[in-house]
Amino acid sequence: MSRGWVFYGWIVLVVLWPGAVSGQGTPLIDSVCQAVQRQQRQCQVHRVETADGYRLSVHRIPAPQNRRCPQHLRPFLLMHGLLGSAGDFVSAGRGRSLALELHARCYDVWLGNARGTTHSRGHRTLQTSDARFWQFSWHEIGIYDLPAIVDYVLARTNRRQLHYVGHSQGTTVLLVLLSQRPEYNARFANAALLAPVAFLQHLSSPPLRLLASDSSMATNILPRILETTPAGISRGQLQHFGQLINSGKFQQYDYRSPRLNTQRYGQATPPSYQLANVRLQLQIFHGSRDALSSLADVQRLVRELRNSVTQMYQVPGYNHIDFLFASSAPLVVFERIIQQAWQLDVALAAL
DSSP, X not given: OOOEEEETXXXXXXXXXXXXXXXXXXXXXXXXXXXXXXXXXXXXXXEEEOTTSXXXXXXXXXXXXXXXXXXXXXXXEEEOOTTOOGGGGTTTOTTTOHHHHHHHTTOOEEEOOOTTSTTOOEESSOOTTSGGGGOOXXXXXXXXXXXHHHHHHHHHHTOSXXXXXXXXXXXXXXXXXXXXXXXGGGGEEEEEEESOOSOOTTOOOHHHHHHHTTXXXXXXXXXXXXXXXXXXXXXXXXXXXXXHHHHOSOXXXXXXXXXXXXHHHSSSSOOXXXXXXXXXXXXXXXXXXXXXXXXXXXXXXXXXXXXXXEEEEEETTOOTTHHHHOTTHIIIIIHHHHHHHHHHXXXXXXO
């Protein structure tokens, strides 16, 4: 890279990538499949269209075809965080990446890419140059993208349930989906939430506090840059997270007008997400040095998830992205995820 700076919190790297192409030009080389194929693993790219017209790419690492792998294992769906993509789960290579570790343990692994990211820049009618393409927050990723991907994976694999792992925003969108559409609880065997983001009242990252202040730099200049670099996000995603910091609530997008909120929600203020609707077996992983996902906010989330069976693990020394890239993650985090999924699948097969 030739230039860069760090926006600590989600670790935003704004860089000039040599040879990169964005927008409606020549498609970017599929770096996800490149990383998988370097490990002599098969990689597929599937296309999924959401109910509101966004066309998403979903990467798949099919389960190994050998006799030692049982046939009863349910598929895994992994969902990235803000500014991330499916590549987050494969880029560290063999022995270090969650997707590759799951594949090594016989799992069929699916990797989502949210709307607006490098691999999901299509729409039924809109171009990325159209401002309407970018009129979404992570709420829409939760109620449109995630259910479309879940339904597609279950249909393709002929399964009734899947295992889920979300990192950061990938946890947020799962909570949105299950709060708003609780019938989807039945389609998940369990879920692992890595560095979960719902309540942000005790966030300690100064740059993200700047975001919450709604300065012109944070809400105008920066989001325009991030529509294309590094993986693409909308201004609404940043603003919505900023609103959580200010409100101390896990709630829907605030249109900052009682009239507009009333038109959308039937009330002058945005409603909170009903976390009591989440009814899953959950593993929640929190890092002791996470400046975004604080212990107090994670503990509040656990309390609000009163109808879920939760196991909470605090990992000493971990920051927000260590759950993806730390050298100890396979032993400290991934193994717990794999063991719980394996036990659930064995129990299902025994019925």
